[in-house]
Amino acid sequence: MTKILVDSDIIIDFLRTGSGTLPRFLEGQRDGKFELYLSSVTILELFAGKSSKSIAGKLLELIDGFIVIPIGTELAVFAGELKRDHKISVTLADLFVGATSVFVGAKLATRNRRHYQGIPKLRFAV
Secondary structure (H helix, E strand, C coil): CEEEEECHHHHHHHHHHCCCCHHHHHHHHHCCCEEEEEEHHHHHHHHHCHHHHCCHHHHHHHHCCCEEECCCHHHHHHHHHHHHHHCCCCCHHHHHHHHHHHHHCCEEECCCHHHHCCCCCCCECC
């Protein structure tokens, strides 16, 4: 089974258009092909959006279908060491999302690969 960590842009695209790559991932999860993950940072990003107030219930329902990876000590140390050792210059949010993907051995589903430049061993799903 392929592990996929889904970035906020994939979810936002789906919420705005009802299409994109998320439906394919959700179908693959139902068929046992994918195991879908979210970083807790992605949840923060989703709920920080202006429209989140009006769709909070829908967001929570959608999130419930994912395995959520919290930022614990081990992951925070891993991400910090990545930034330090590889001189990665991305936002802390993107660093945590990318590091989470590597940490759990998942491919990252994102439309913004450039946001994750320099994160070693990061693999992309789309």
